[in-house]
Amino acid sequence: MTDRPRFRFAPSPTGFFHVGGARTALFNWALARQHGGTFVLRIEDTDEARNRPEWTDGIIDALAWIGITADDPQFEGPLFQSDYADAHLAAARRLFEEGRAYYCDMTPDEISARAEAEDVTGYAGWSRDRGLGPAPGSVLRFRTPDEGATIVRDVVRGAVEFDNATLEDFVLVRGNGTPVFNLANVVDDQAMGITHVVRAEEHLPNTPKQQLLWEALGHEPPVWAHVPVLVNEQRKKLSKRRDKVSLEQFRDEGYLADAMVNYLMTLGWSPGDDEIQPWSMVERAFRLEDVHHAPAFFDLKKLAAFNGEYIRKLSVDELVTACEPWLPTEWDRGRFAAIAPHVQPRLVTLADAPGIVDFLFLDEPEIDEASWDKVMNVDWARPLLADAIAAYEACDWTADDLKTTLEGVMASYELKLGKAQAPVRVAVSGRTVGPPLFESLEVLGRDESLRRMRVALARLGG
RNA sequence: GCCCCCAUCGUCUAGUGGCCUAGGACACCACCCUUUCAAGGUGGCGGCACGGGUUCGAAUCCCGUUGGGGGUGCCA
DSSP, rough: SSSSOEEOOOOOOSOBBBBBHHHHHHHHHHHHHHHTTEEEEEOOOHHHHOOOOHHHHHHHHHHHHOOOOSSSSSEEEEEEGGGGGHHHHHHHHHHHHHHEEEEEEEHHHHHHHHHHHOOOSSSOTTTTSSSOOOOOOOOEEEOSSSHHHHEEEETTTTTEEEGGGGGGOOOOEEEEEBBHHHHHHHHHHHHHTEEEEEEEEGGGGGGGHHHHHHHHHHHOOOEEEEEOOOOTTTTSBBTTTSSSBBHHHHHTTOOHHHHHHHHHHTTSOOOSSSSOOOHHHHHHOOGGGGGOOSOEEOOOHHHHHHHHHHHHHHHHHHHHHGGGGGGGTTOHHHHHHHHHHHHGGGSSSGGHHHHHHHGGTTOOOOOOOHHHHHHOOOOTTTHEEEEEHHHHHHHHHHHHHHHHHHHHHHHHTOOHHHHHHHHHHHHHSSSOSOOOHHHHHHHHOOHHHHHHHHHHHHHTTO
């Protein structure tokens, strides 16, 4: 690798940050870090994006969330494609003057008509020798070589050969005078001193054209690397329409950045037998050469498993802090902290937290009728509840004591603790499932717990 | 149609000619633990797409087939 490699990440703003883009960014970031290089953020802005600066801010925020922070010395940007418009046109002019490109005044309709008539696919260089000059409505086309092959040396795929005869004379500048993606892209990369282009595989077919442009413009092509795309369960490229692809959405649903980053890095690459690895390790171990070649399924279930694991690794303090955005403002923070150790192993996402312990904060528990019917429709439910209330009135109100006391009560019913705790649980929480009962009671407090139990008893006709 | 890429358990992957009776992770199943639900522990199920070569030996190399995907814009 060159001394100070420069990697570029070139998203086009769309109002959300694609998880596939996040992975590509991470790959570039790891490389830049381990080689002391630079991560260049180039915004490939369009007219629409130019009018929406918040889209660019969104990209920067999303990158920051996954640890790629704009104030890091190895981060450069954002740079905007639109700022290089003059350079794009200057390059086009130069290509024309040097005979590497030519003007064509055929309309798309004329082209398809002639292609059909001559039974060829696409544009067959019909204006190559017409000596046309620039004119309104005319496009500038690149004169691709007729013979030989363009060989793209790709770090992950090896040498990929494209027969030049199959490369048509592609458009460089549109009829309205604006440069096309391939031209702008190459000119920008050159202007920004990019040495490594690491991007998704969908760009591979564009690469021979871009490589030809690099050479025509007098530069050595960069190091290319095309990483596999992310696909859905139907093995199709992840699409915004039908797949959950927005990084912001995962963030807002309570996925941890560390979990997301770790999971994303296992798509197309593996850190070894232990997949749960901190970024500090991943950053050192990642190798483009080791990237897998086949598309990878973005598996929400595995992401969820990673997230749960990362949540369980948090200290209780960290967990409480992390949950903050999802907690109703009126909830007592001390009370949440007290029960937090017991919600921790039950979380898939941080957003799940409130739903698990809401009964500790509500004035009245929300009684799930199905749970009530299931648990209370036994003849021993009412007497056991009555006995429990009586025994609890004289109890120390610690989780241990609450458990021992209930065990004393249930002895006369010949019940196991699993059964005996059910009516109490439903009386207090309204549900059959939830955090450990006695710890919950301790946190809820004597008065409120007993009150709820009495309400339940009354409903049972006691 | 044409061009390009790809192919190991359901999924993500390890594997670079003998360490492979193919390893790990997620999911799934069973059991253990247990205060419900989780978490945790143990075990299990499950794969080299197919056909030809090359080689003493192939998941690994070559060819073909089949199957997926991507690209084929005056989109990016």
